[in-house]
Amino acid sequence: MRYYSVPERLGVAGLGAAAAAFAYPSIVRVTGFGLPCPLRTLTGVPCPLCGMTTAATSLAAGRPDAALAANPFLYGLAVLVLAGAGLVAVRGLGLTGPPRPWPAAGRRPFSWVVAGLAAASWLYQLHRSDFF
Amino acid sequence: MNYASWVQRVGGYLIDGIIAGIPSGLGALIAAATSTDGKFSVGGALIYALLGMVSFGLTIYNRWILGGRTGQSWGRRALNIRMVSEQTGQPIGAGMAFVRDLCHILDSLACYIGWLFPLWDAKRQTFADKIMKTVVVAA
Numbered sequence: 001m002r003y004y005s006v007p008e009r010l011g012v013a014g015l016g017a018a019a020a021a022f023a024y025p026s027i028v029r030v031t032g033f034g035l036p037c038p039l040r041t042l043t044g045v046p047c048p049l050c051g052m053t054t055a056a057t058s059l060a061a062g063r064p065d066a067a068l069a070a071n072p073f074l075y076g077l078a079v080l081v082l083a084g085a086g087l088v089a090v091r092g093l094g095l096t097g098p099p100r101p102w103p104a105a106g107r108r109p110f111s112w113v114v115a116g117l118a119a120a121s122w123l124y125q126l127h128r129s130d131f132f
Numbered sequence: 133m134n135y136a137s138w139v140q141r142v143g144g145y146l147i148d149g150i151i152a153g154i155p156s157g158l159g160a161l162i163a164a165a166t167s168t169d170g171k172f173s174v175g176g177a178l179i180y181a182l183l184g185m186v187s188f189g190l191t192i193y194n195r196w197i198l199g200g201r202t203g204q205s206w207g208r209r210a211l212n213i214r215m216v217s218e219q220t221g222q223p224i225g226a227g228m229a230f231v232r233d234l235c236h237i238l239d240s241l242a243c244y245i246g247w248l249f250p251l252w253d254a255k256r257q258t259f260a261d262k263i264m265k266t267v268v269v270a271a
Contacts, residue, residue: 006252009138013251038241049243 005099008091011084014077021056046129048122052077073121135256136213136268138248147207152191159183200229204271218255218265228264235260 004012028034039047051071058066059074067074090096102110126132136144159180166176199205203214203223215232217224224232238259239246246259255267 004137009251013138013248035244037243039243042241047243049245 002091003099005087007080007084008088008099009084011081011086011088014081015085017056018060018078018081021053021060024053024057025061045131046122046125048118048125050125051128071121072124073117076117133255133267134270135250136211136270138250138256140211140213141250141256141268144205144207144211144213147210148191148194148205149207151194151206152187154187155183155190156180156187195233196230197226200224200226208268209271212271213268214271215266215268218261218267224264224266232260232264232266235263238263 024035035053037047037050039045040050049071052074055067055070055072055074058064058070059078091098159182162183163172163176163180166173172180194205194207199208199215201223203216208214215224215229216222236246236258239249242259249258250256250268255261257267261267
C-alpha cells in the first residue's frame with residue numbers, strides 16, 4: 001500500500017464524515033442516539049468544534065445558511081477536504097510524484113495557523129452560546 | 133517503525149465493538165420483544181442483564197487480557213496490527229491495556245479530536261497512546 005500524506009488522509013476521512021452527515025439525521029431518528037459533545041455535556045461549556053455536526057448535517061440537507069450560523073469554519077474544512085481528496089485522485093492517476101515529508105520548521109507555522117483557527121472557532125461557539 | 137493506518141485502527145476497534153455488542157444487542161432485542169406497554173418484563177430484563185454481562189466479559193477478555201498480553205485483540209488480529217509499548221516494542225499487559233482504554237475517555241472529551249489524532253500525528257497516536265506511551269503497528 002502506498003504512503004498517504006496527511007492532507008490525503010484528512011481528505012479521505014473528511015469524505016467519510018461528509019457521507020456520515022447525510023446519514024446522521026436518519027440514524028438519530030431511528031435509534032434515538034446522537035453524538036453529544038462530551039465537554040458541553042459535562043461542563044456546559046461548548047468546545048471549538050461544537051456546532052460542526054449541525055453545520056455538516058445542515059449543509060448535507062441543502063441549508064447553507066443554517067450551516068454557516070452553526071459553525072462557519074465548516075466551509076474552511078470542506079475546502080481542505082476537497083483539496084485532500086483531489087490530491088488522492090491526482091496521485092492515484094500518477095499525475096504527480098509521491099508525497100515528501102514536511103521538515104519540522106515547515107510544520108510549525110502550520111500548527112500555529114491551526115491553533116489560531118481553533119481558538120477563533122471556540123470564541124465563536126462561546127459567543128453563540130451567550131457566554132459573552 | 134511501520135505504524136498502523138487510522139483506517140486499520142478504526143476497523144479493529146469496530147470489530148471489537150461489534151463482537152462485544154452482539155450479546156447485549158441480542159439481550160436488548162429480547163427485552164424489547166417481551167416488553168408490554170414499553171416496560172421490560174422481569175424475564176426480559178434478566179436476560180438483558182445477563183447478556184450485558186457476557187458483553188462486558190468479552191470486552192475484558194478481548195480488549196484487556198488478550199489485547200494486553202499479545203498486543204492483538206480479535207479486531208486488531210483481523211486487521212493484522214498490534215498495540216505495543218513505544219519504548220520496548222512489547223505488549224503492555226492486561227492492566228495497562230485496561231488503563232489505556234480508560235484514557236480513551238480523554239480522546240472523546242476534547243470533541244473526539246483524540247480519536248482523529250492518528251490522521252496527522254507523526255507516530256499516529258491517540259491521546260491515550262501518548263499518555264500510555266503505546267503505538268499501534270503492523271503485525
